[in-house]
Ligand SMILES: [Zn+2]
C-alpha cells in the first residue's frame with residue numbers, strides 16, 4: 001500500500017497538483033510529440049482519475065493532433081514553462097500527470113513503455129517494462 005502522497009508541481013511552484021490516491025498506471029512515452037514537448041527523450045507519466053486530483057494555479061495549454069483523432073492537450077505553467085499534466089481540466093475524466101513534476105520522484109514506478117517505434121537509441125529504458133509499439137489497445 002502506498003502511504004506517501006502523490007503531489008508535485010512546476011519549477012516555480014505556481015502550478016501545483018495533489019492526488020488523494022495512487023495512480024492507475026505509470027509509464028514512459030517515447031512518441032515524437034512527447035520528445036518535442038519535453039525537449040527530452042521521453043515523458044514519464046502517471047494516470048489519475050480527474051476526481052482524484054486537485055490542481056491549483058494558472059496553466060497555459062498547447063493542443064496538438066492526437067493519434068486517435070481529436071486533440072491532445074498539454075498544460076504547462078505560464079511563468080516557468082514547466083510541463084505538468086495532460087488533458088482538459090473540467091472536461092476529461094482522467095489526466096496524465098508528468099512524473100518529473102513529482103515532489104518525491106521515488107514514487108514513480110513505471111510498468112510500460114509507449115511508442116517503442118519512436119524511441120531513440122540513446123533512451124535506455126528501465127528493465128522489465130511492457131513495451132508497446134504505439135499504444136495498448
Ligand atoms: Zn511555474
Ligand SMILES: [Zn+2]
Pocket residue numbers: 029030031032033034035043115
Ligand atoms: Zn507521447
